[in-house]
Amino acid sequence: MMLAVVLLALMAHLAARAAVPVSFTQNYLSSTDANHTRVLSAELVELVLDQDSAAAFGSKTTYLFGRIGMGIKLVPGYSAGTVTAYYLSSAGLTHDEMDFEFLGNVTGEPYTLQTNVYAKGVGGREQRINLWFDPSLDFHYYSVLWNSNIIVFLVDKVPIRVFKNNQNLGVPYLNSQAMAVYTSLWDGSQWATEGGRVKIDWQYAPFIATYEGFNVDGCAVQNNNNLAGCAVASSNKWAQAPALTWHQTNQLKWVRHRYLVYNYCTDKMRYPTPPPECGTSIL
Ligand SMILES: *[C@@H]1O[C@H](CO)[C@@H](O)[C@H](O)[C@H]1NC(C)=O
Ligand SMILES: *[C@@H]1O[C@H](CO)[C@@H](O)[C@H](O)[C@H]1NC(C)=O
DSSP states (O other): OHHHHHHHHHHHHHHHHHSOOOOHHHHEEESSOTTTEEEEETTEEEEEEOSSOOEEEEESSOEEEEEEEEEEEOOOSOOTTEEEEEEEEOOSTTOOEEEEEEEOOSTTSOOEEEEEEEBTTBOOOOEEEEOSSOTTTSOEEEEEEEOSSEEEEEETTEEEEEEEOOGGGTOOOSOSSOBEEEEEEEEOTTTSSGGGTSOOOGGGOOEEEEEEOOOOEEEEOTTTTTHHHHHSTTTOTTTTOOOOOHHHHHHHHHHHHHTEEEEGGGOTTTOSSOOGGGGSOOO
């Protein structure tokens, strides 16, 4: 009995260890100098925004399909005017992109999380939610589950948004261009906080966001050599991932009911006729 308990504890310990952390430098490169992209240790990085510079880093390679995300602890305290972006993007004029944008706020007021999707160069699909926790206190894992049928934006394991493949309705889908993974921290005072009314206040600088979780669980395309391979389920387990579970479906409904504060689909000023994907169910 005792032995069994010890063995179980040991197995649990080994299983936890099995998810070997991947170092920042294995998958990512700084885009800004060492004062603005601070590599604190192999698995912990800070982005630092000050009056000299914004801050950013990006992945070394590009990917097609995966469950791709990162652990982020946002700028604490006064973060008004700052935007912390975590996004995947391809290159070129008709690029594809999926965004998480965290819009800072004055001390004590909540962040807003904006998501957006660009397909073949066309964006304008903003949605905004409030979060059910303070994202500056701890690391939370922000990710996209991306395959040939569906894109699911997740906060930890909770789905907050779905963008389906609606090519049959004439809506371009993000399935032909490999994307790199990026994050940046910059001054978005023109629009970020209360529509631009509250600006960044440099007396609170430097503004610091912290990152962990540099594993990328996606199909690496490597200079377009493997685009065709990543596109098909026979050689990429991510190309056709399963749909949401019943539990996740309920979580998505909960988020949309309780936390959704803006949806381009219902913005009649911008879109008197809602885009075709808006007419379909959220799942
Ligand atoms: C970083 O900041 C220090 C102190 O201000 C400065 O001496 C150094 O040149 C900076 N390094 C870079 C790479 O800009
Ligand atoms: C900031 O806080 C105010 C007041 O609670 C809120 O109206 C606003 O939506 C928050 N977020 C942003 C990004 O302005």
